[in-house]
Amino acid sequence: MCRRSIPFWLCLVLLLCAGPLLAQQAASQSGDEDDAAAEEAEEVVSDTIVVTASRTEQRIHEVPAAITVLDSTALEHIPADNFGDFLRNVPGLNVSQMTTRDIAITGRSATFSLADSELVLMDNRTLYLDFFGFVMWDFFPVDPQEIKQLEVVRGPGSAVWGANAVNGVINLITKPPREMEGTSITFGGGELDTIYGSVTHAGVADKLSYKLTAAYYQQDEPYERPTGTIPGTEGPTNPGGTPYPEYENQGTKQPKFNFRVDYDQNEQALWSFSGGYSGTDGILYSGIGPFDIDTGTSMTFGKVDWTRKAIWARFYVNLLDGEAVNLLTRGIDGQPLQFAFDSNTYHIEAGNTSVVGRDRHILTYGASARQNNFDLSIAPDADERQEFGVFLQDEILLGEKWRWLIGARWDDIDPIGSVVSPRTTLMFNATPQQTFRLSYNRAFKAPSMINNFLEIVLVNQVTLPMVGPYVFPTLALGNPDLVEERLDAYEFGWVGTFGKATATISVYRNETKDDIDFFPAVFYSSQNPPPGWPLPPPILDVPPPFGLKDTLPAAFSYRNVGEVIDKGAELSLQYRPSLAWSAFVNYSYQDRSDVKGVEPVLLPSGEIVDPVNIPPKNRFNIGGFYSGALFFVNGNVNYVDEAFWTDVLDSRFWGPTDSYFMVNLGAGVYLADDHLTLSVRGQNVLDEDIQQHVMGDIISRKITAQILYRF
Template sequence: MRSLAIVFIYLFLPASALAQSATVSGTIADTSGAVVPGATVVLTGPGGQTTVSDAQGGYSFRNVAQGTYQITATLPGFAPVTRNDVNVASANVEVPRLTLAIGALGETVVVSASRIDTALVDAPATMSVVTSDTLATTPAQNYADLLRGVPGVNAIQTSARDVNLTSRQATSTLSNSQLVLVDGRSVYLDFFGLVLWDFVPANLGDVKQIEVIRGPASAVWGANALTGVVNIITKSPREQKGTNVVLSAGGFSRDAGSGVGKGAGAVFGANATFADAPNSIWSYRVSAGYFNSDAFPRPTGRIPVIADPRIPGATVGGALYPADGPGAPGTAFQNRGTSQPKFDMRVDQEISGGRITYAGGVAGSQGIIHTGIGPFDIQKGSYIGYGKVNYTKGALKVNAFANLVSAEAPNLLLVNPATGQPLQLNFSTQTFDVEAGDAVRFGSRQVVSFGGNVRRNNFDITIAPSAENRTEIGGYAQDEIFLDPVRLTIGGRVDKFGNLSDPVFSPRIAAVVTVAPSQTVRASFNRAFRSPSVINNYLSTQIVAPTDLSGLAPLLPPPLQPLVAQPFPLVVNAVGSKIPINGAPQQELTEESLTAYEVAYTASIMRTTATAAFYVNDLDHNINFVQLPPNLDPYTAANPPPGWPLPPAILALLAQRGIFLPRTAFTYLNLGPVREKGIELSVDHRFAAGVSAFANYSWQAKPSVIDSATPFPAEELALPPTNRFNIGASFDVRRLLGSGSVQYTDKAFWSDVLTSPYHGFTDAYTMVNGTFGVKWMQGRVTTLVKATNLLNSDIQQHVFGDILKRTIIGEVRIAY
């Protein structure tokens, strides 16, 4: 009977209960011997686990199966430390103390360059990392403020909610060449490729680091990584156990432009995060936040008339800025502030040495977005929601996610001729994506990584009513070969989009040569692409273009002359490439491509990381919204414009003189090649734990048009700032923390909004920013004062953008 009972127990007990297991524990300290709390400790082996060191620097892993393990401890600001010989039998194991030494920035481990873990100094692409130390002390109120200090990145803010950025070329409204990810999930809006940064559902306190690839990255990330990648990597729940609450409030000066006499504007926000790990298997995080800002002041008066810097003898500018307030359509709009609620949650399940992550969230937005056809006002209730499931085990990653977007936005300047109401941009899109990737090591000198994804986009857009849903599929492979002292990377990706007739190949070749310990020189070649968006293909809307007909007065009988004294509201069509013009099909758009050549140097010596890069980028088949020749699809006597005040026969007489009024005035075309080149220099030094300083400089040459059969029109060129310089320092020691920085940006020329009278330069500017804080109650409460533009300069980062003045914010952080 006893034997039967034993057999019964062995049959029905879980295998994990029968296997021999033990507890592995130890302590993390720094070089001074002080314990280090908050370090991430990873146990790798037959049954991997992850934990975080406690207030005494201790960590433990329970129910560890027999075998040989590796333990790695990491903490921002320190070099990783690894122990490879942890043998677990039946008894508990006490691991000798792991000591973290202050590390250089170049020792930071990044994942974005190759989609596998790589030290920054060895990455096959030029990268910058915004660390959690920087995030803890930054005065930034948005991602443009935060990333403006990265070399090679042109970041602009045009309204209280609207920010855009691009690497190594001029930024614009609706910038759509920079891929943005949150934990590897793309957040760009597929219908145009742009990023609404306030739709990113992650509080800055939840972010572990931000990795920025400064250059094309389609070889592993596919379309939209044309000029670079921003990957926002959040902390795991185990890395931020506890409750964190952040309350902020303050104001900004409005003593400029339309804000004169209105008093200061108000800013306030609140964020809360709770994370816990009730056992070694499950952990979770819940976070929510809200941000609100009044409207910034608008520029007033007239855009200066200047000589066109691109075309000898031509001029641009001269338009009046729309008034900030009520007024006739096309002449005024009421500027708006912004409100941005967000909610996010994540659950991690540790399983058989891997991890399954379940996450979801929603972010809302309200406020102005500037575009090439004027500002749109995103209405309250607009949102992006997402859900995702990820599985990771070592280099193996399997991910699935869905992005759901819904927004309503009336144009504040343009009227829909058919309704007499503001031109309405309503869009609802659904994106579903499944991807997988892995890496295999062959011996000690070769690692091959590979993967692919399938993506489905569904569109419902008012200004593109005939838009077709789209399926995308792509796969990549990369071979890293270690031939001491050369690390050779050869790879590429093939993508097939439903709106492109042929697959697109994006290659990468990079050779990283170790010229001395912790010093490398890299030479690389990349090609990247951006597919035409659904708006590029299927835009179909009408806009009113006020047209001056006063020049016709001498040709008209006196009774008709008063009819042309005022601009005529000419109704014109703006269409995508797949919409016929005058019954004839247009030429198909092809993908926009960028071919990049780069030489770079990286040194990570002691606590200092220095980098230098020289690049040449050739952009071809640039997809631009252009004005068509007026005689391509003109109004005629048989088909006059709506509301035409003159006899239709006048149109025939005008045509005989070579004067046409266009019925279709705008479309998207592939333009000829343009060359961009530049130099980037940076240095970062860690003086001690929590104390660092940096400086960087970026030089961008004026874009040059490359000879071709279809040359890029000079009037479409935008000119980025030639010189940009950043210098700053930060500290977080004992009870005090803070930062200070100075940012200089040269003048820039903008040509992406409305017509040439609205084009022109923005002045060079210098921003002085700073933060100072004090910790109370053993660090559980922190109070800070944050300031941007301390000199209260009038800063306009786009010729049609709002004016930025000094902002001062008070912040309280509570952690328990």
């Protein structure tokens, strides 16, 4: 990939640096307006309302969990190319961009390919894919301008949301049509053959309001692949090391469409009807190598919401249909492994919040039922899964300053049966704007259908001494006897607002038991050599470095194993002196995981390690924006420590990634009475070679220009 010229980007940096000077000039012309805006900003900071932590409306100082909220102003101006770019600025989140379209996000733990412990929602509708246990972030069928706020709960959420809300919950809340009246047209493009555009129209007619959006995103040129040998893979059992696999990388094409119609039945009741379509293609990385998702792979959804005061009911359908081919793994027939997947989800739920007991008990309760139907080519016995759940939460007001929240959820899920997820939080309001909390949560992750019913034969390859490359078959089987993965979380937290600034502190300890692990269940031996074995069979019984014992897997499977303890702390500060200005800084510390009950693994280099990913120890984010009457500027810097990855096949492919800084900048001008906005946005503007997973692409600089017209 060619390097870009520098002068234009120097101009961009100068423009960003000049922003404060221009802003001061504008401020001198409208001091009274700025004073009023500052007072309004203080109200915005202290009165933010969230719904994700307890499934009921709460002020941010009343939430019984650590939470970060990105509002619409921040989301419109953050220089981001995807949702990973938005969320890497949140403390506690490990974000890894693997390919042009593949993003993995995990809170308070190491992330990994096909990350499966973060529940992701759009307007309370799940985007979590139960068939493989992960999230395809490109199935958000919305333009960033449609987002009202992005709520990130940093910590378990199974007590109200059920399965898979283990390390956190991310809920994207969209704007209702009444807040978007008019039409907007967006068009942009730039480096890596990127083009995108969208058209949104919203209207209001008495009790009816509606919006329609059509959008398209395309990046034709993929990021570069790493070359050479995977670091740390050379040793006596793997002479020469493991080369990075070679395959034809792909970009992505993503058409999207969505609609929403709201009917205000009366002042207290609202009906909302929504639906949409999202398509994608490109590379999806998994533990058995990269899959190339076929064009035409899509998710279609439909949803009906009804609310009356605090009562709510919801029904939605998610229909996923796709095909993919593995670019490295071949089946026993010698052909690339094909994966066809259909997953249909039908979900209904209802809930309410009531105040009882002389207004001292705030009860939130609800129930849900879900039917999943599957047709998976690599898991032919995976047909369906049923889920039922009920939850109850009581927030007890113990006085003016003390509150005690207790609650639990019961779930019944095929095939694991009944699971109970309790939680409790004691909160002390030192002042109306300062809250201390001490909490305990239990959460769980259900095995995916692939975990339970995978059934394929893979062709593997190894370099043998005096022989060279040798191929052999490996069976991969699911395990229907898996139990749920459980997490017990303990946390101390504090949130305080001082005028225009909000600070938070969180210290946590997460204990994960019965981790679902993909492992080599059987190795070839002298009694069971692989077909066509070219060396004397006894060498398969001799440990390295003189033999090959436990190095050639005959079968992979899944198991529940051991205990992993994650400990860490998160600090954040957000300052908003006015609606035009905002700045933030946050730091996340995560100690190396304490692993128990898991057998260590010998790396080819001779080092012995636990077979778990090692997350970055330190992460640091700083940034801010100015959005005035004439222009806006925005910038942020992300620092991520080195990490170690074990979530791909076996130890021949495990390895580290280096620490990195990523600088992201954006700027734009408002023209034609704010109807027209011209902007330039850049990710990794210093063009550092950033690899966020040992098998991931090299994420280089990407600059795009955008035109937005509203009328």
